[in-house]
Amino acid sequence: MPELAVVTGGGGSFAYIVSLFERKKYVDVVGRPVRATGMSITRQKIRQAASTAIPIPPDPLENEKLSQLRRVRSLATGMLVVCFAIFVAARLFEEAYPVLAFVAAFAEAATIGGLADWYAVVALFKKPLGLPIPHTAIIPENRHRIADNLGHFIEINFLAPEPVRQKLEEVDFAALVADWMADRERAQSLAGFVTKLVPQTFDAVENSGLRRFIAARAIEQVEKVEIAPLTAEFLTALSKDGKHQQLLDQILDVIWKFLSDSEAHDAIRDKIRDELPTLFNLFRADAYLLSKVLASAGSLLDDVRENPDHPLRQEFNRFFSNFVRDLRRSKRYAKRAEELKHNLLARPEFKRLGHEVWESLKAFVERDVAMPDSMIRSRLADLFAEVGRQLHHEPGVRADMNRGFVVALSAFVESQKSGVSTFIADQVKGWDLAMLVRLIEINIGKDLQYIRFNGMIIGGIAGLLLYTVGLLAAGN
Numbered sequence: 001m002p003e004l005a006v007v008t009g010g011g012g013s014f015a016y017i018v019s020l021f022e023r024k025k026y027v028d029v030v031g032r033p034v035r036a037t038g039m040s041i042t043r044q045k046i047r048q049a050a051s052t053a054i055p056i057p058p059d060p061l062e063n064e065k066l067s068q069l070r071r072v073r074s075l076a077t078g079m080l081v082v083c084f085a086i087f088v089a090a091r092l093f094e095e096a097y098p099v100l101a102f103v104a105a106f107a108e109a110a111t112i113g114g115l116a117d118w119y120a121v122v123a124l125f126k127k128p129l130g131l132p133i134p135h136t137a138i139i140p141e142n143r144h145r146i147a148d149n150l151g152h153f154i155e156i157n158f159l160a161p162e163p164v165r166q167k168l169e170e171v172d173f174a175a176l177v178a179d180w181m182a183d184r185e186r187a188q189s190l191a192g193f194v195t196k197l198v199p200q201t202f203d204a205v206e207n208s209g210l211r212r213f214i215a216a217r218a219i220e221q222v223e224k225v226e227i228a229p230l231t232a233e234f235l236t237a238l239s240k241d242g243k244h245q246q247l248l249d250q251i252l253d254v255i256w257k258f259l260s261d262s263e264a265h266d267a268i269r270d271k272i273r274d275e276l277p278t279l280f281n282l283f284r285a286d287a288y289l290l291s292k293v294l295a296s297a298g299s300l301l302d303d304v305r306e307n308p309d310h311p312l313r314q315e316f317n318r319f320f321s322n323f324v325r326d327l328r329r330s331k332r333y334a335k336r337a338e339e340l341k342h343n344l345l346a347r348p349e350f351k352r353l354g355h356e357v358w359e360s361l362k363a364f365v366e367r368d369v370a371m372p373d374s375m376i377r378s379r380l381a382d383l384f385a386e387v388g389r390q391l392h393h394e395p396g397v398r399a400d401m402n403r404g405f406v407v408a409l410s411a412f413v414e415s416q417k418s419g420v421s422t423f424i425a426d427q428v429k430g431w432d433l434a435m436l437v438r439l440i441e442i443n444i445g446k447d448l449q450y451i452r453f454n455g456m457i458i459g460g461i462a463g464l465l466l467y468t469v470g471l472l473a474a475g476n
Contacts, residue, residue, distance in 0.1 A: 113459020
């Protein structure tokens with residue numbers, strides 16, 4: 001917890017900063033009265049306050065701090081008694097030993113200084129001797145104002161946009177993410193977490209109408225795409241390195257399979273028989289012609305397959321090039337391609353196909369993620385781990401990620417800092433008063449007691465100087 005300044009005075013001048021530390025304790029575990037500086041609180045009062053107060057975590061160093069406080073407080077009180085005793089003794093023997101007047105002046109002023117600072121320390125926590133003296137019991141009387149000012153101080157000085165941004169910029173968030181994801185076990189845990197959300201994600205997409213929305217937007221985007229130029233570019237890429245000739249090879253294979261089929265032979269023979277005169281059929285000319293046709297066709301197909309420079313391949317190249325050129329330039333081709341696209345998208349079979357693809361994808365993914373050796377989960381873990389490793393070698397990407405983290409976290413802090421201020425103020429207001437006093441005394445009571453030492457020393461020196469100046473002035 002940041003520091004809270006409380007200023008008071010006594011014996012001419014007195015100022016001190018009361019620090020509220022993070023670690024606090026709630027009650028004295030042995031049930032003894034909780035004593036602040038010059039202040040005691042009974043067990044009954046502690047119990048009454050504890051019924052509504054906010055619990056304070058225990059401080060493991062409390063016993064040591066209490067021991068130091070008691071020792072220093074006893075020394076300060078003892079020194080005050082010694083100063084008073086010296087003053088009385090010096091006054092008693094002053095006539096016999098005139099030099100003791102200086103000792104008496106020092107001891108008198110030291111006693112007054114010690115009493116004044118004792119009063120100032122006590123006034124922080126209670127009304128000295130129970131007297132209704134104004135501007136005493138500073139902490140109890142002003143706890144709410146102190147709490148509000150503390151929350152406001154933290155909001156303005158610690159949660160201002162620029163300090164927060166500068167502090168966030170010191171952190172390499174992307175490196176932390178990269179280290180975390182590069183760990184195989186963490187990557188597997190993240191993949192497992194993601195895959196567990198798959199069924200809920202599918203249900204959310206379907207129930208929210210998101211699937212229909214995505215499908216509608218996808219169809220809109222497809223309708224905006226001009227098919228003819230896109231197809232021309234695809235075919236141009238296909239024709240590089242002669243890959244389009246593989247299409248011709250596939251066509252030749254289909255023709256060869258057709259010519260090798262017995263049913264196809266019968267169909268061709270019947271066609272030849274129908275076209276030949278009856279006399280020719282008597283001599284089985286149809287069978288002869290069929291064998292010649294099949295032999296010639298087979299020979300042609302073999303030549304085309306084996307010869308990359310065959311005239312038929314060259315002709316196919318010209319046809320392919322002309323077709324691509326017409327797709328790219330011809331308005332008629334473009335119009336026909338668009339009509340074909342719209343007719344395809346409008347058909348119910350296309351919509352059913354999209355639904356079936358979605359259902360198949362959903363079933364496959366849900367079935368896979370339910371398996372202990374899920375392929376998707378394994379691939380996701382590999383992906384996350386690889387992303388983590390690659391981030392270490394991409395300073396530009398890490399810099400962009402860090403800027404994003406800084407912007408996001410700065411905006412979050414800016415939007416929540418007023419709530420933080422209110423939370424801090426409410427926490428301080430909710431602390432039990434007795435425990436608040438005990439908290440302050442345990443953590444800074446030792447330093448407060450040293451002020452009493454300083455008051456006696458400074459007061460004594462000031463008294464001695466004043467007495468000496470008075471003598472000199474009287475002598476003149």
